[in-house]
Amino acid sequence: MLEVRNLSKKFKEGFHLEDVSFTLKPGYIMGFIGPNGSGKTTTINLIMNLMKRDEGSVKIFGKDISQHEREIKDRIGFVYDEAHFYDDLTLEQMKRIIAPFYSRWDEKIYRDYIEKFELNEKMRIKKLSKGMKMKYSLALALSHDADLIIMDEPTSGLDPIFRKEILDILYDIIQDENKSIFFSTHITTDLEQIADYITFINKGKLVFSKAKDEIMDEFKIVKGDSINLTPEIRSSFIEIRETGYGFEGLTRKAAGVKEMLGENSLVENASLQDIMYYMRMEG
């Protein structure tokens, strides 16, 4: 459904996006993570053809976005962070502007979402709270039978209750196995449950793109006593953090490390945040 290959873009100010590739099949959710400035927004802008790419290809629904921009975007629901709406308008006015652009706009579905989200259509957009703006954004994105939903930091700035509500909505969307969601975020806890795939980007390069379950199996946190750290054990870690109380590190070879360290060690699941932190030098 979304296929990015060898995507590259050079900026004059020095930042480069280099050789980024990943694929998202229909029916799945992909989380897109990376620290600030890692190239997440650039990647999304390139996917949506908001910027011209230097190299590589972006294919959505099997077609090149530069050639078939209109028919592809007709089927994409796009949700932004700073919802770039015309703030002075009311929800209703904004909808009247947007709806005619889409061939499969469904007024009834839109109304259902507005009701479900408890939005007041007569209200001006600038008066909405961030969470309400996000829900409105979603309502618009979901009302034209989009097959691919792309979300750029949709949950940042939202309180945990809203975030959970939005996740529930995403779960509902994904019940249809022909739809996919691509979701970039800092808030990795949101992804830990729902994401099927995780793509991690850092310093403009791809670190990995694989199934979340595989990532959870592969990476583990091992904790133990600093005294037991031999050079051999150290080399099995991606990175180690030492404190006065011991050490903690991320490793792909948890079984081997555990054996070497023996009883004086603890193996735990690594959260996405851990992985992002310990791998922040990669890329």
Next chain:
Amino acid sequence: MRILISNSSDEPIYTQIFNQIKAQIIRGELDAGELLPSIRGLAKDLQISVITTKRAYEELEREGFVETIPGKGSYIAPQNKELIREQRLRIIEDSLMNVVREGKLMGLDYEEIEEMLRIMYEEE
């Protein structure tokens, strides 16, 4: 069907699902022909990813516990009674093995263990 997921367990989630469904089949709590929830519906209810539930179902299918009919869903496969009986016997054997090991570690002899077993059997 009951499924309880622990996020903090060492066991991968798909394994937990697999084991729990398998156990319920073996204990006879799930009957042949019963329809399992869709992988997406289950993912939503358990608040986990679709791939995870898919993998669990695939494992179950591979081991012969579940049958998937495209377009309809996943059903509990008719279980070989003999096979089930064997599985349950094996579970008991494992427990007995533990008892024997622990007993030997403590220095108990066979008669003492047998006595314990007899008392428990009569009380139960």
Next chain:
Amino acid sequence: MGPLIMKDIRLITSNRATQIFLLLYIPFLLIIAGLDFRAEYMYMVVLVSGAYMITVLSFSYEIGRGTNQLLMSLPVRKMDIVTAKYLFVFAAFIMSGIYSGIYIGLIRNFFYNELIVFDIAMLKNALILTLFFTSIVLPLFFGLSHKMVNFLNVFVFVTLFQMFGMGVDTLAKIFSSFIFEAGGGAWGIMLGTALLWISRQLSLALFQRRY
């Protein structure tokens, strides 16, 4: 195309600030012109100024506020965005024509009988003027940055006001020149349209270069 043009019309008419502006700009222009300005050209100049201002307003949302992301996520081609803006100019022309006509007509009836409201020749001149004007200005809107566009607008308004300041004879000379008179104005219109088409290609190129 339709939704794009409707978008601009809806945007312009929905904002309190622009509503007030649209309400007051005609009297404002008339005041600047001063009452000794010859009535013959009044309507035409107001028409063209109005069309220009409405067009500028339609760009203000995209250029100023960074709502380009929204526009770019909609299923439209860049070519459509550019073409729609050019078509919008005609819409602005018609809106301005009707609106100015009514407004000035009212002023004439209640205040100042000397004002001439409607004149086919004036309409034709206004159209030609608008075609040329737009051809020059629109590519600049598409190509220049936000700040530069603001400078541009100031410059254009000053030029427009100059028209008010020109003597009637100068204006008469301009409007009887080849462009406006040849073939009853047909040449002017054709030339203007050709220029508009070239201008559109240029705008498209500039717009695509930025994205």
